[in-house]
Amino acid sequence: MAPSGSAPLLVASNRGPLSFVERDDGTLEPSRGGGGLVSGLSGLGSDDVVWVCAALSDGDRAAARQVEDGRLDRNGHDTGGMAVRMLDIDPATFHRAYNAVANSTLWFVHHLLYAMPTSPAFDSGFRREWSSYAAYNQAFAEALSAEAAEGAKVLVQDYHLTLLPRLLRDLRPDLRIAHFSHTPWAPVDYFRVLPDSVARETLLGMLGADHAGFHSARWARAFAACCVEVLGAEADNKQVTYDGHTTRLGVHPLGVDAEALRERAYADDVETRLTALRHKLGDRKAIVRVDRTELSKNIGRGLLAYRELLRQYPEWRGKVTHLASAYPSRHDLPEYREYTAHVQRLATDIEDEFGTDDWRPIVLDVTDDYARSLALYRVGDVLLVNPVRDGMNLVAKEVPVLSENGCAIVLSTEAGAADEFGDDALLVNPFDVAGTADALHRALSMPDDERRARTDRLAATSMRLPPSAWLAEQVAALD
Amino acid sequence: MAPSGSAPLLVASNRGPLSFVERDDGTLEPSRGGGGLVSGLSGLGSDDVVWVCAALSDGDRAAARQVEDGRLDRNGHDTGGMAVRMLDIDPATFHRAYNAVANSTLWFVHHLLYAMPTSPAFDSGFRREWSSYAAYNQAFAEALSAEAAEGAKVLVQDYHLTLLPRLLRDLRPDLRIAHFSHTPWAPVDYFRVLPDSVARETLLGMLGADHAGFHSARWARAFAACCVEVLGAEADNKQVTYDGHTTRLGVHPLGVDAEALRERAYADDVETRLTALRHKLGDRKAIVRVDRTELSKNIGRGLLAYRELLRQYPEWRGKVTHLASAYPSRHDLPEYREYTAHVQRLATDIEDEFGTDDWRPIVLDVTDDYARSLALYRVGDVLLVNPVRDGMNLVAKEVPVLSENGCAIVLSTEAGAADEFGDDALLVNPFDVAGTADALHRALSMPDDERRARTDRLAATSMRLPPSAWLAEQVAALD
Numbered sequence: 001m002a003p004s005g006s007a008p009l010l011v012a013s014n015r016g017p018l019s020f021v022e023r024d025d026g027t028l029e030p031s032r033g034g035g036g037l038v039s040g041l042s043g044l045g046s047d048d049v050v051w052v053c054a055a056l057s058d059g060d061r062a063a064a065r066q067v068e069d070g071r072l073d074r075n076g077h078d079t080g081g082m083a084v085r086m087l088d089i090d091p092a093t094f095h096r097a098y099n100a101v102a103n104s105t106l107w108f109v110h111h112l113l114y115a116m117p118t119s120p121a122f123d124s125g126f127r128r129e130w131s132s133y134a135a136y137n138q139a140f141a142e143a144l145s146a147e148a149a150e151g152a153k154v155l156v157q158d159y160h161l162t163l164l165p166r167l168l169r170d171l172r173p174d175l176r177i178a179h180f181s182h183t184p185w186a187p188v189d190y191f192r193v194l195p196d197s198v199a200r201e202t203l204l205g206m207l208g209a210d211h212a213g214f215h216s217a218r219w220a221r222a223f224a225a226c227c228v229e230v231l232g233a234e235a236d237n238k239q240v241t242y243d244g245h246t247t248r249l250g251v252h253p254l255g256v257d258a259e260a261l262r263e264r265a266y267a268d269d270v271e272t273r274l275t276a277l278r279h280k281l282g283d284r285k286a287i288v289r290v291d292r293t294e295l296s297k298n299i300g301r302g303l304l305a306y307r308e309l310l311r312q313y314p315e316w317r318g319k320v321t322h323l324a325s326a327y328p329s330r331h332d333l334p335e336y337r338e339y340t341a342h343v344q345r346l347a348t349d350i351e352d353e354f355g356t357d358d359w360r361p362i363v364l365d366v367t368d369d370y371a372r373s374l375a376l377y378r379v380g381d382v383l384l385v386n387p388v389r390d391g392m393n394l395v396a397k398e399v400p401v402l403s404e405n406g407c408a409i410v411l412s413t414e415a416g417a418a419d420e421f422g423d424d425a426l427l428v429n430p431f432d433v434a435g436t437a438d439a440l441h442r443a444l445s446m447p448d449d450e451r452r453a454r455t456d457r458l459a460a461t462s463m464r465l466p467p468s469a470w471l472a473e474q475v476a477a478l479d
Numbered sequence: 480m481a482p483s484g485s486a487p488l489l490v491a492s493n494r495g496p497l498s499f500v501e502r503d504d505g506t507l508e509p510s511r512g513g514g515g516l517v518s519g520l521s522g523l524g525s526d527d528v529v530w531v532c533a534a535l536s537d538g539d540r541a542a543a544r545q546v547e548d549g550r551l552d553r554n555g556h557d558t559g560g561m562a563v564r565m566l567d568i569d570p571a572t573f574h575r576a577y578n579a580v581a582n583s584t585l586w587f588v589h590h591l592l593y594a595m596p597t598s599p600a601f602d603s604g605f606r607r608e609w610s611s612y613a614a615y616n617q618a619f620a621e622a623l624s625a626e627a628a629e630g631a632k633v634l635v636q637d638y639h640l641t642l643l644p645r646l647l648r649d650l651r652p653d654l655r656i657a658h659f660s661h662t663p664w665a666p667v668d669y670f671r672v673l674p675d676s677v678a679r680e681t682l683l684g685m686l687g688a689d690h691a692g693f694h695s696a697r698w699a700r701a702f703a704a705c706c707v708e709v710l711g712a713e714a715d716n717k718q719v720t721y722d723g724h725t726t727r728l729g730v731h732p733l734g735v736d737a738e739a740l741r742e743r744a745y746a747d748d749v750e751t752r753l754t755a756l757r758h759k760l761g762d763r764k765a766i767v768r769v770d771r772t773e774l775s776k777n778i779g780r781g782l783l784a785y786r787e788l789l790r791q792y793p794e795w796r797g798k799v800t801h802l803a804s805a806y807p808s809r810h811d812l813p814e815y816r817e818y819t820a821h822v823q824r825l826a827t828d829i830e831d832e833f834g835t836d837d838w839r840p841i842v843l844d845v846t847d848d849y850a851r852s853l854a855l856y857r858v859g860d861v862l863l864v865n866p867v868r869d870g871m872n873l874v875a876k877e878v879p880v881l882s883e884n885g886c887a888i889v890l891s892t893e894a895g896a897a898d899e900f901g902d903d904a905l906l907v908n909p910f911d912v913a914g915t916a917d918a919l920h921r922a923l924s925m926p927d928d929e930r931r932a933r934t935d936r937l938a939a940t941s942m943r944l945p946p947s948a949w950l951a952e953q954v955a956a957l958d
Contacts, residue, residue: 112668115594116867117774117818121783123912124791187668189591189701192892195911222668295596304600312603339596388595413671432674433602 005147007050007083009475011037012140012164013157014098016053018072018084020063028063037157041082041471050147052140054094055086064088085147087139096132098160104333105129105194106159106202110183111296111389112190122195130198134163137205141167150174153478155471156209158182163201166208176478179206180213180252183391184416185222188229199230207233207242211477213250215392216416220249252473253420254392255465258401265374265402273375277323280363281379285320285444288380288407290373290395292329293340293366298386298412298430299326300339303346303362305386305436310354310361312434313441318359320444322350323376327368340366377402381451382443383409385417386430392416396425397462406452408443410436420464424457484626486529486562488954490516491619491643492636493577495532497551497563499542507542516636520561520950529626531619533573534565543567564626566618576615577639579608583812584673585638585681589662590775590868591669601674609677613642616684620646629653632957634950635688637661642680645687655957658685659692659731662870663895664701667708678709686712686721690956692729694871695895699728731952732899733871734944737880744857744881748850756802756851756858759842764799764923767859767886769852769874771808772819772845777865777891777909778805779818782825782841784865784915789833789840791913792920797838799923801829802855806847819845856881860930861922862888864896865909871895875904876941885931887922889915899943903936 017038020028032038041049055061063072064086072084089097105126108114120126141164144154156164156179165177185191191199203226206212214220217237224240227233233242240247264270277286287306291297306322326343330336347364354361365372377399385396393415399407411418411425418427426439446454465473496517499507511517520528534540542551543565551563568576584605587593599605620643623633635643635658644656664670670678682705685691693699696716703719706712712721719726743749756765766785770776785801805822809815826843833840844851856878864875872894878886890897890904897906905918925933944952 112595116591117777117814118779118821120910121780121912122908122910122914123783123787124916127913187666189666190669192908193910195914196908298596300597301600304602308602335596342597429601429671429675431599431601431672433600434606435601435674437603 005050005145005152006149007048007147008149008152009049010144010148010152010154011041011049011051011157012053012144012154012161013037013051014054014102014160015056016051016084016086017041017082018086019057020059021057022059022062028059028066030063037467037471049082050085051082052085052087052143052147054098054136055088060086061088085143087143089136089139093132093135096129097136099332100126100129101133102160103330106162107183109186109191109193110159112186113295113388114193116193120193122198126195134201137161137163138167140164141171144168144175145171148172148175151176153475154178155180155474163205164208166205169208177209178211178213178250178474178478179209180474181219181223181391182215183219184216184389184414185214185219185226187222188225191226192230199226203227203231203233204242207231207240207245207247209247211248211250211474212240213252213474213477215251215253216419217251218419219391219416220251224249248477250474250477252470253416253465254394254467254470256394256397256401256462257466257468258459258463261398261401265378267371269371270374270378273369273372274378277372277375277379281321284318285381286376286379287320287322287382287384287440287444288324288376288399289322289384290325290376291327293326293336293343294329295335295339296388296390297326298388299324299343300346301430301433301436302384302386303343303350304433305384305440306362307346307350307353308433308437309440310350312437316441316444317354317361318356321360322362323365323380324362325365325369325373325376328366374402378404380407381405382440383407384436384440385409385415386412386428386436387415388412388430390415390417396421397458400455400458400462403455403459406448406455408446408451408454409458410439410443420461421458424454424461484529484624484631485628486527486626487628487631488528489623489627489631489633490520490528490530490636491532491623491633491640492516492530493533493581493639494535495530495563495565496520496561497565498535499538500536501538501541507538507545509542516946516950528561529564530561531564531566531622531626533577533615534567539565540567564622566622568615568618572611572614575608575611578811579605580612581639582809584608585641586662588665588670588672589638591665592774592867593672595672599672601677605674613680616640616642617646619643620650623647623654624650627651627654630655632954633657634659634953642684643687645684648687656688657690657692657953657957658688659953660698660702660870661694662698663695663868663893664693664698664705666701667704670705671709678705682706682710682712683721686710686719686724686726688726690727690729690953691719692731692953692956694730694732695898696730697898698870698895699730703728727956729953729956731949732895732944733873733946733949735873735876735880735941736945736947737938737942740877740880744853746850749853749857752848752851752854753857756854760800760858763797764860765855765858766799766801766861766863766919766923767803767855767878768801768863769804769855770806772805772815772822773808774814774818775867775869776805777867778803778822779825780909780912780915781863781865782822782829783912784863784919785841786825786829786832787912787916788919789829791916795920795923796833796840797835800839801841802844802859803841804844804848804852804855806845853881857883859886860884861919862886863915863919864888864894865891865907865915866894867891867909869894869896875900876937879934879937879941882934882938885927885934887925887930887933888937889918889922899940900937903933903940
């Protein structure tokens with residue numbers, strides 16, 4: 001396909017910076033998505049950027065159909081100046097690619113989430129699902145190819161689009177392509193759970209990129225190891241070479257945009273919630289957590305650790321409240337609904353075992369309320385972030401920036417953030433409930449000045465690579 | 480402790496070569512255990528051998544108490560001439576060490592069996608269980624230390640006794656100690672699920688040995704990688720050095736004693752069952768499998784693959800019977816009871832979908848009948864061995880030796896046996912149900928002469944290192 005587009009910089013991701021809801025009168029109401037990518041791009045001269053994403057809802061599909069080729073007018077909606085091209089992929093194909101392959105397979109592999117005695121089981125149905133994933137990636141490749149100027153740079157995001165770099169390179173060898181994995185990468189023995197051809201295609205797809213970025217050196221090493229063991233590629237910690245093409249490996253640990261975060265966190269809706277929280281807490285210490293109810297986030301063992309704390313260190317009974325925000329996620333998947341019920345049962349058990357007329361040991365909130373989350377960030381004395389495995393974990397980076405009195409962070413060694421935080425956090429093995437309880441005790445007992453000093457160091461670490469710099473590094477890596 | 484014993488060669492394993500049942504009249508009826516260790520030892524001059532094991536039942540405990548120090552008379556029972564010392568460990572300690580730690584933790588870690596979003600969860604209860612495991616290992620160390628002559632060789636068996644080499648070396652630095660792992664070894668990221676101190680103690684325990692043996696080079700490499708990443712040891716594929724002591728790594732892929740196996744497989748009880756099986760089969764081909772109902776054995780996906788075969792290759796309907804023997808195992812653990820029910824449901828589903836008045840597509844047998852298993856070995860046209868992960872898998876090695884008309888073996892890449900068999904077997908990814916069905920079709924379609932020739936090569940491979948030679952290699956490695 002001959003270069004026909006004019007964009008010098010393109011972004012590809014499943015979820016774009018805009019979404020649309022169809023009103024009763026048939027008009028489409030746009031809303032702007034948040035996230036580091038959107039705010040980061042605005043620093044890169046977004047007038048030249050084309051963002052290719054999937055239409056995720058009926059509203060998105062309607063919007064995509066209203067404009068030629070699904071490309072939304074540059075000025076008609078608030079995209080921060082970018083052009084957005086929404087791909088109207090047929091819903092059955094999208095469902096198989098997004099739910100069955102990306103979220104129920106690749107996500108599970110990279111986060112080690114399978115109950116291996118019975119799942120996964122890759123039957124002929126999965127072969128169809130994998131074909132849909134390939135078709136979904138191919139749709140992105142064709143759209144990008146049509147939009148990209150000669151020699152343009154393309155930033156491909158995440159596990160939904162692992163095949164895209166290769167497919168795009170095949171269409172447009174002139175392009176410079178970066179892929180970024182926001183997830184961890186699986187160890188070889190676990191990656192090999194995938195059917196052999198799927199494992200190979202995934203790696204070959206990624207190796208179509210000139211640059212493959214990760215949040216942590218650990219995930220980059222795991223990716224290189226898979227390329228060596230599965231493909232027989234040559235690799236070191238800097239690059240992977242296969243079939244004459246070299247993909248450089250980059251470690252870009254995404255940080256926070258402190259200014260924007262603080263601005264949002266001091267808005268009126270947050271203040272209102274903060275007042276209510278302070279009233280509820282009184283002079284008790286607050287252990288906070290904020291997570292999607294996601295299998296990898298380890299909310300269950302977090303509650304077990306809190307129970308263990310109250311059992312093993314009874315001096316904290318009546319003196320601490322656990323404010324756990326676990327907002328719904330992926331409730332179309334049965335495992336996630338079961339997991340939510342499991343978490344709610346555990347919270348009730350703790351309430352039953354320790355609750356008194358004067359003291360609610362735990363407040364589990366399962367609503368999605370960003371303003372309340374920000375209030376928790378500001379008020380927490382201890383933050384518990386104990387994922388089974390996590391590409392980075394941005395909550396761990398946002399809290400130090402917003403904490404008012406310093407917040408001790410009990411952090412899983414299996415979160416990418418642990419690589420940067422080191423011993424400024426209290427690192428825990430996320431499977432070790434008793435060890436996590438010990439760390440919570442240590443965190444609660446920490447002298448104020450130590451907690452404040454650690455928080456200041458953690459905040460500095462968290463601001464080291466804000467989204468704009470994170471993006472700029474990757475663009476520069478393509479030069 | 481000063482050397483006080485006289486044995487030049489000692490074996491330590493959880494299960495010994497003898498077990499006892501208490502009769503109604505109070506006398507104890509001994510029965511001799513099978514297994515490669517017992518038959519292998521008889522070739523090593525077993526008069527000099529002392530075997531230390533745990534009393535596993537009330538009968539064993541009664542027998543252990545009847546003789547001083549639990550050491551059974553060398554001539555009173557049929558131990559093949561060995562002295563057996565049974566340790567009367569208190570039942571609660573034994574239960575925690577054997578069930579909670581060895582079988583529900585270490586076994587799960589090395590076979591990747593956890594449903595990681597919720598298990599394992601190492602609470603303070605696990606800390607008690609781990610203490611019991613240490614006490615159980617210490618009891619072995621003290622018994623071995625009392626029995627061993629100056630400079631004696633000690634062969635320690637398996638994951639029940641990972642701490643023993645270090646504990647024994649601390650008591651008796653003069654001894655030469657080998658450990659053998661009959662299981663796989665976990666990849667580093669999975670091994671690290673264990674609480675940090677438990678992970679370290681396990682590795683340090685093993686590194687008390689002079690020689691650490693595995694069925695496959697793959698498991699030896701995984702062990703060495705854990706030593707490097709968790710302990711900071713120095714290692715290559717031959718040895719691990721830590722704190723001034725070197726443990727050599729050995730790969731000893733246990734084979735079969737063909738003569739003894741054939742003798743047993745042509746006994747009358749097997750012939751009777753063979754006649755019945757042949758009558759049932761008629762001229763249909765037989766796909767056989769024989770496994771403990773063990774989470775790692777992957778019986779469920781095996782049945783799914785058979786269903787997929789009948790769906791995708793309808794030409795086999797009515798022309799093949801799946802004879803699946805899945806005898807009970809570890810039914811004290813709820814996961815195993817659930818798994819057995821799951822397997823039985825799948826078999827019923829297949830019967831319902833394909834069964835006719837003239838044809839039962841599947842015969843699932845859940846009784847433990849060794850003679851019937853041997854009859855299956857002789858009669859099978861195709862053997863399915865598809866474990867999620869398996870140290871070696873001896874069924875895969877016994878069938879080629881006994882097969883009458885040649886048997887095509889569909890074998891998981893994750894079984895140790897796959898390393899030796901290579902493409903003489905039809906290797907499959909055990910999670911790839913559709914790929915396993917394709918391999919079953921290939922196996923059923925294989926020309927007779929090819930099947931025979933492959934079986935002959937597999938038999939030769941299987942007999943390469945019979946138990947006596949396997950043991951002798953490890954004893955020699957201690958010189």
